[in-house]
Amino acid sequence: VNIPVQLGPRSYRIVVEVGALDRVGALLADLDVGRRAALISDPAVTRLYGERVLASLSGAGFSVTPVQVPEGEGAKTLAVAEASWDALLTAGLDRSSTVLALGGGAVGDVAGFVAATYMRGINFVQIPTTVLAQVDASIGGKTAIDHPKAKNVVGAFHQPRLVVSDPAIVRTLPDREFRSGLAEMVKHGVVLDASYFAELERDAPALCVRDLPALESAIAGSCRLKAGVVERDEREAELRAALNYGHTIGHALEAATSFGRWTHGEAVALGMTAEARLAGRLGVATNDTVSRQERLLIALGLPVRATTVNVEGVLQAMGHDKKARDGRVPFVLSPALGHFQIVRDVKQEDVRAVLETLVESGSHG
Amino acid sequence: VNIPVQLGPRSYRIVVEVGALDRVGALLADLDVGRRAALISDPAVTRLYGERVLASLSGAGFSVTPVQVPEGEGAKTLAVAEASWDALLTAGLDRSSTVLALGGGAVGDVAGFVAATYMRGINFVQIPTTVLAQVDASIGGKTAIDHPKAKNVVGAFHQPRLVVSDPAIVRTLPDREFRSGLAEMVKHGVVLDASYFAELERDAPALCVRDLPALESAIAGSCRLKAGVVERDEREAELRAALNYGHTIGHALEAATSFGRWTHGEAVALGMTAEARLAGRLGVATNDTVSRQERLLIALGLPVRATTVNVEGVLQAMGHDKKARDGRVPFVLSPALGHFQIVRDVKQEDVRAVLETLVESGSHG
Numbered sequence: 191v192n193i194p195v196q197l198g199p200r201s202y203r204i205v206v207e208v209g210a211l212d213r214v215g216a217l218l219a220d221l222d223v224g225r226r227a228a229l230i231s232d233p234a235v236t237r238l239y240g241e242r243v244l245a246s247l248s249g250a251g252f253s254v255t256p257v258q259v260p261e262g263e264g265a266k267t268l269a270v271a272e273a274s275w276d277a278l279l280t281a282g283l284d285r286s287s288t289v290l291a292l293g294g295g296a297v298g299d300v301a302g303f304v305a306a307t308y309m310r311g312i313n314f315v316q317i318p319t320t321v322l323a324q325v326d327a328s329i330g331g332k333t334a335i336d337h338p339k340a341k342n343v344v345g346a347f348h349q350p351r352l353v354v355s356d357p358a359i360v361r362t363l364p365d366r367e368f369r370s371g372l373a374e375m376v377k378h379g380v381v382l383d384a385s386y387f388a389e390l391e392r393d394a395p396a397l398c399v400r401d402l403p404a405l406e407s408a409i410a411g412s413c414r415l416k417a418g419v420v421e422r423d424e425r426e427a428e429l430r431a432a433l434n435y436g437h438t439i440g441h442a443l444e445a446a447t448s449f450g451r452w453t454h455g456e457a458v459a460l461g462m463t464a465e466a467r468l469a470g471r472l473g474v475a476t477n478d479t480v481s482r483q484e485r486l487l488i489a490l491g492l493p494v495r496a497t498t499v500n501v502e503g504v505l506q507a508m509g510h511d512k513k514a515r516d517g518r519v520p521f522v523l524s525p526a527l528g529h530f531q532i533v534r535d536v537k538q539e540d541v542r543a544v545l546e547t548l549v550e551s552g553s554h555g
Numbered sequence: 556v557n558i559p560v561q562l563g564p565r566s567y568r569i570v571v572e573v574g575a576l577d578r579v580g581a582l583l584a585d586l587d588v589g590r591r592a593a594l595i596s597d598p599a600v601t602r603l604y605g606e607r608v609l610a611s612l613s614g615a616g617f618s619v620t621p622v623q624v625p626e627g628e629g630a631k632t633l634a635v636a637e638a639s640w641d642a643l644l645t646a647g648l649d650r651s652s653t654v655l656a657l658g659g660g661a662v663g664d665v666a667g668f669v670a671a672t673y674m675r676g677i678n679f680v681q682i683p684t685t686v687l688a689q690v691d692a693s694i695g696g697k698t699a700i701d702h703p704k705a706k707n708v709v710g711a712f713h714q715p716r717l718v719v720s721d722p723a724i725v726r727t728l729p730d731r732e733f734r735s736g737l738a739e740m741v742k743h744g745v746v747l748d749a750s751y752f753a754e755l756e757r758d759a760p761a762l763c764v765r766d767l768p769a770l771e772s773a774i775a776g777s778c779r780l781k782a783g784v785v786e787r788d789e790r791e792a793e794l795r796a797a798l799n800y801g802h803t804i805g806h807a808l809e810a811a812t813s814f815g816r817w818t819h820g821e822a823v824a825l826g827m828t829a830e831a832r833l834a835g836r837l838g839v840a841t842n843d844t845v846s847r848q849e850r851l852l853i854a855l856g857l858p859v860r861a862t863t864v865n866v867e868g869v870l871q872a873m874g875h876d877k878k879a880r881d882g883r884v885p886f887v888l889s890p891a892l893g894h895f896q897i898v899r900d901v902k903q904e905d906v907r908a909v910l911e912t913l914v915e916s917g918s919h920g
Contacts, residue, residue, distance in 0.1 A: 272633060275709055279702060284879050307672070309877050310699065310710045311790075334675065337644060344640055345675045346711055425676075512650060512674050 215250030224286030302333030306348030321371020325412035370455025384528030436462030446503035580615030589651030667698030671713030686736020690777035735820025749893030801827030811868035
């Protein structure tokens with residue numbers, strides 16, 4: 191499947207295809223880029239897929255320097271970016287060269303930031319290896335590293351020239367990481383497309399057992415939805431903000447637990463649950479809209495409750511949200527499946543109330 | 556004088572006006588930005604102009620955090636960028652906030668890089684205080700910091716929302732720094748506009764004594780030419796590359812002397828002299844085109860010869876030029892005043908020959 195992302199001079203395509211990993215070299219050779227490249231990845235992903243991608247690139251005539259970064263969020267530091275710039279310079283990469291990111295969201299974020307800032311921006315290719323990265327993080331040009339005080343504080347918008355997603359490779363992910371990625375698919379359905387949401391409801395059992403046709407269809411569908419948003423709103427004004435659904439509370443839940451308790455996808459599932467209930471509480475959404483979201487999350491093995499929630503800590507973390515403007519945070523709410531609206535005047539007592547509903551009966555945190 | 560830079564959603568204006576320094580607050584208030592801001596400057600410039608700019612911003616209702624960076628190229632380090640991100644985060648700057656750069660090219664470069672990368676890019680305002688920064692560096696969105704191995708390796712394109720240039724303040728610059736800025740004016744005339752070049756020839760004596768009407772006219776004229784180039788070629792493809800005239804050799808002269816011997820403008824003057832002679836040698840330009848450039852540079856007090864030149868070192872430094880593609884460096888040459896062409900197949904022996912002509916008789920380096 192080829193999904194175009196139309197952004198004028200920054201247009202590119204997303205290739206979603208079983209076996210695409212072996213076509214990276216040929217796909218890159220179709221673009222007008224120099225022959226030098228750097229492949230940024232982490233040790234675990236390199237062990238699994240590094241040789242296949244390097245072989246594909248060499249076969250297409252590219253001279254590739256491998257750059258290793260730590261696994262997980264630990265890759266998103268200034269020190270890692272600095273070491274990567276060094277490696278690119280030492281390898282003689284110039285403005286015509288390409289940085290390829292092979293890995294999950296964190297590898298894509300830091301590699302994208304390095305590509306965005308090396309010589310004021312060079313070619314960048316995403317080869318996402320997790321569900322989360324394939325359906326969300328690899329599309330749209332958001333790149334970032336973390337600051338000791340907050341995530342993603344330092345970054346840039348830098349569109350890739352190409353995204354290569356091989357659905358076969360996410361079948362080997364650990365269970366918790368696999369399921370976490372499905373949360374972003376649900377998000378796309380809720381705020382953008384009711385029929386995609388219904389497809390996920392229908393295919394939930396197949397997705398849970400990682401059925402390949404169901405996976406390919408769900409991944410491609412999510413990529414199409416995200417690409418449509420990015421096309422209409424490249425730099426995150428109103429429309430792209432819709433993709434923050436579940437993330438305002440989800441991100442605050444992560445921050446209040448020092449990013450150690452839930453995966454990002456789990457936190458987003460809890461965030462969507464809370465934000466759906468917020469929409470219900472404010473009279474924005476019907477009960478049916480709220481409960482279908484919870485049922486789908488449960489069917490996909492994602493959490494909709496927690497044993498404890500540090501409510502005040504979460505409220506405080508929301509105050510540091512990047513979407514805040516002069517201190518106030520807007521909420522994305524879904525009045526009906528496939529639709530969203532931005533609500534700027536949500537009272538803290540309403541947020542507090544829905545956060546408290548996340549806690550399982552008898553154990554308030 | 557108001558000079559518009561038309562870049563669609565990234566359009567902005569350049570205000571060139573005596574006394575503009577006191578209108579920064581009012582001009583910023585005209586834009587739709589949040590009330591928080593950071594004013595990045597160095598100690599010397601802060602001493603001269605910090606209070607006026609802060610008073611103007613406070614008077615317009617802005618809450619401003621001053622951020623000090625070292626003077627000169629020493630500001631363009633990753634450590635300075637990191638300290639600035641910290642300061643912005645501590646001050647609670649969000650996506651609606653503004654970074655203002657008050658200073659020369661180095662302050663603008665690092666402040667612009669900080670603005671480009673803080674929360675993936677926030678509002679940025681240039682208040683250039685040198686001739687070089689007013690006529691060149693502040694316009695066009697190039698931002699960067701240096702790498703220990705090479706200048707401007709890490710950076711981004713990030714257009715300012717506003718440029719405020721007060722011609723009165725460059726009258727207090729040290730003589731060498733003032734004259735150095737005039738080199739970029741000459742460059743604009745040579746490659747873009749023969750009548751602007753003729754204006755500089757006519758006004759050279761007035762410019763040397765810093766006559767205010769002559770200065771305002773020359774600065775505004777240069778801004779208009781640069782804005783025209785940026786409008787037609789925002790991200791440095793062929794046209795914008797014309798502004799590298801004099802810089803391919805000029806930058807290599809700087810690099811080969813560890814940036815310690817000539818100011819940037821002096822190196823560019825020598826670079827233009829050498830590249831004009833290269834055009835003559837290759838039969839691209841007439842003798843008259845070559846000699847008018849040298850005469851104007853001399854009239855403005857800029858160097859057209861050197862006591863020694865490390866020719867092999869300069870040739871080697873050119874090999875590391877960012878404009879290189881798979882190792883080859885293109886040259887911008889001027890076949891006639893107001894025109895340019897890009898020549899990609901210049902032989903090293905021709906470059907060596909013109910470098911040798913820069914050396915005063917009897918002292919080859």
